[in-house]
Amino acid sequence: MFRAVKGTRDLLPPDTAVWNRVERIAREVFRAYNYHEIRTPILEEEQLFARGVGADTDIVSKEMYAFEDRDGSRLVLRPENTASVIRAYIEHRLDQRPGVQKLYYIGPMFRRERPQKGRYRQFFQIGAEAIGSESPFVDAEVIEMVSEMLTRTGLGGFTLLINSVGCQNCRPQFVEKLRAALKPVAAQLCVDCQRRAETNPLRVLDCKVPEDQPLIEQLPSILDSLCEICAPHFEQVMMYLADRGIPFEVKPRLVRGLDYYMRTTFEVTHGDLGAQNSVLGGGRYDGLAESLGSSVHSPGIGFSIGEDRLVMTVARGEDSAPDVFIAPLGEAALRHAGVLARDLRRVGVTVEVAANLKLKRAMELANKAAARYALILGDDEIAAGVYTLKNMRSTEQHRVTREQIIETIGNGN
RNA sequence: GCGGCUGUAGCUCAGCUGGUAGUAGCGCCAGAUUGUGAUUCUGGAAGUCACGGGUUCGAACCCCGUCAGCCGCCCCA
Numbered sequence: 236m237f238r239a240v241k242g243t244r245d246l247l248p249p250d251t252a253v254w255n256r257v258e259r260i261a262r263e264v265f266r267a268y269n270y271h272e273i274r275t276p277i278l279e280e281e282q283l284f285a286r287g288v289g290a291d292t293d294i295v296s297k298e299m300y301a302f303e304d305r306d307g308s309r310l311v312l313r314p315e316n317t318a319s320v321i322r323a324y325i326e327h328r329l330d331q332r333p334g335v336q337k338l339y340y341i342g343p344m345f346r347r348e349r350p351q352k353g354r355y356r357q358f359f360q361i362g363a364e365a366i367g368s369e370s371p372f373v374d375a376e377v378i379e380m381v382s383e384m385l386t387r388t389g390l391g392g393f394t395l396l397i398n399s400v401g402c403q404n405c406r407p408q409f410v411e412k413l414r415a416a417l418k419p420v421a422a423q424l425c426v427d428c429q430r431r432a433e434t435n436p437l438r439v440l441d442c443k444v445p446e447d448q449p450l451i452e453q454l455p456s457i458l459d460s461l462c463e464i465c466a467p468h469f470e471q472v473m474m475y476l477a478d479r480g481i482p483f484e485v486k487p488r489l490v491r492g493l494d495y496y497m498r499t500t501f502e503v504t505h506g507d508l509g510a511q512n513s514v515l516g517g518g519r520y521d522g523l524a525e526s527l528g529s530s531v532h533s534p535g536i537g538f539s540i541g542e543d544r545l546v547m548t549v550a551r552g553e554d555s556a557p558d559v560f561i562a563p564l565g566e567a568a569l570r571h572a573g574v575l576a577r578d579l580r581r582v583g584v585t586v587e588v589a590a591n592l593k594l595k596r597a598m599e600l601a602n603k604a605a606a607r608y609a610l611i612l613g614d615d616e617i618a619a620g621v622y623t624l625k626n627m628r629s630t631e632q633h634r635v636t637r638e639q640i641i642e643t644i645g646n647g648n
Numbered sequence: 649g650c651g652g653c654u655g656u657a658g659c660u661c662a663g664c665u666g667g668u669a670g671u672a673g674c675g676c677c678a679g680a681u682u683g684u685g686a687u688u689c690u691g692g693a694a695g696u697c698a699c700g701g702g703u704u705c706g707a708a709c710c711c712c713g714u715c716a717g718c719c720g721c722c723c724c725a
Contacts, residue, residue, distance in 0.1 A: 238716080241715095241716075241717095292723090293722075293723050293724075294723080294724075297649075297723095298723080315724095315725085344725080346723095346724080346725090348649095348722090348723075348724080349649075349650085349721090349722090350717085350718090351718075351719065351720070351721095352718075352719070352720095353725080354723095354724075354725080355725095358725065359725090360725060361725095362725090427721090438723095491724090493724095509719080509720090510719080510721085511723095511724070511725075513724065513725060514725070515725070516724075516725060539725060540725070541725025542725080543725075544725060545725090560685095562683090562684085564683065593683090594683050594684055594685095595683085595684065595685080596685095597684085597685085598683095598684050598685035598686090599684095599685055599686085600685085601684095602685040602686050603685085603686085606685095609684075609685075611683070611684070613683060614683095615683080623683090623684090625684075625685090627685070627686080628686095630684095630685090630686095
């Protein structure tokens with residue numbers, strides 16, 4: 236027997252209704268903020284991510300689905316979408332279009348990790364990028380938008396964390412400071428942190444081992460090391476968020492795993508997600524376009540929502556049910572039903588026709604499908620030129636004309 | 649990539665210290681005579697007990713391996 240490959244899954248009804256609802260809300264919110272959809276290929280050149288995301292990141296160094304194409308070129312299934320969007324932005328000279336380019340996407344990403352709760356090898360992201368402005372106002376607007384989006388999907392009890400990770404000027408200085416501060420205490424930290432202290436000191440700040448926390452608290456904060464550009468930028472972002480009444484928490488130890496982030500970074504966590512408690516991550520990446528070959532400075536900020544994780548945490552809805560379940564008795568009635576069904580569907584009524592079934596069976600199926608009405612069509616009705624319409628909930632049934640069907644159903648009775 | 653737990657009908661699960669699977673619940677299908685569902689009653693189908701080895705007279709049960717799922721680590725959405 237064939238099965239979905241490890242880490243991938245089939246989404247079945249009625250769960251797909253929840254996905255559609257989430258996506259519908261996302262599109263509505265994107266529209267309100269004047270974002271437009273971009274669709275980029277799932278396959279990209281391997282180098283795009285090595286250069287964009289960073290060759291040393293976990294995503295690139297060990298999680299990509301990479302393979303050699305028949306012509307020898309190295310391709311990958313995209314592990315994230317920001318690099319692709321920037322690639323498309325450069326390729327199609329979107330920098331020549333007027334104003335800030337505000338783009339959104341919804342689609343699958345691929346990372347070859349060990350699956351667990353809220354983590355799949357094929358997972359879906361809803362994300363957006365605003366390219367062409369360094370203004371902290373844009374940062375605040377993006378953050379406001381994600382907050383709005385999550386709230387409207389019905390997600391409650393999430394926490395918005397923000398931070399600034401500085402820029403190429405102030406971050407290296409901070410890293411040195413951190414290294415110096417870590418030297419005397421590294422031996423008392425967990426083994427992972429001892430390794431991180433060497434390879435990537437910023438990661439130590441993100442350690443979750445409880446015993447390490449007292450020592451980590453004592454380490455310098457990047458917010459004290461921000462340069463004269465980064466510091467006011469962050470202040471303004473917080474001010475604009477406060478203006479809009481958006482609750483947030485400053486987490487100076489928030490570190491993101493992608494190399495391209497600078498200045499503003501943010502994350503949304505939710506308690507119901509288990510160890511993978513992050514529903515959304517994002518940040519500013521002012522140098523990314525240039526590192527991907529753009530001749531024009533194209534600063535940007537973006538985010539992506541883990542749609543699988545969001546769906547996990549929002550209420551489970553019900554899928555749509557038919558308005559009318561038509562039960563035709565006999566061949567003549569079936570032909571008549573086919574035409575009637577077409578006409579009803581054309582005016583927006585959801586119709587199911589029970590073909591070649593006994594009436595009892597048709598009624599059973601109408602009930603199981605949660606249909607609002609059953610429409611019985613037999614020789615009597617054909618002779619009289621009417622239909623028998625039964626309200627499945629109240630059990631009342633009447634003989635009605637074609638016009639009355641649409642009227643009754645349209646009224647939602 | 650590393651660790652822990654789990655793997656019996658479509659689903660949720662029983663199955664005693666190994667003797668060769670359950671009238672279990674839900675679901676599914678059919679019937680309770682004529683053109684009426686959801687309630688009720690009756691009947692039925694469906695499992696190579698994840699897969700492959702081993703121990704044993706005998707394994708769903710014990711041992712080893714593989715695979716899958718879940719949970720955690722790493723990291724991230």
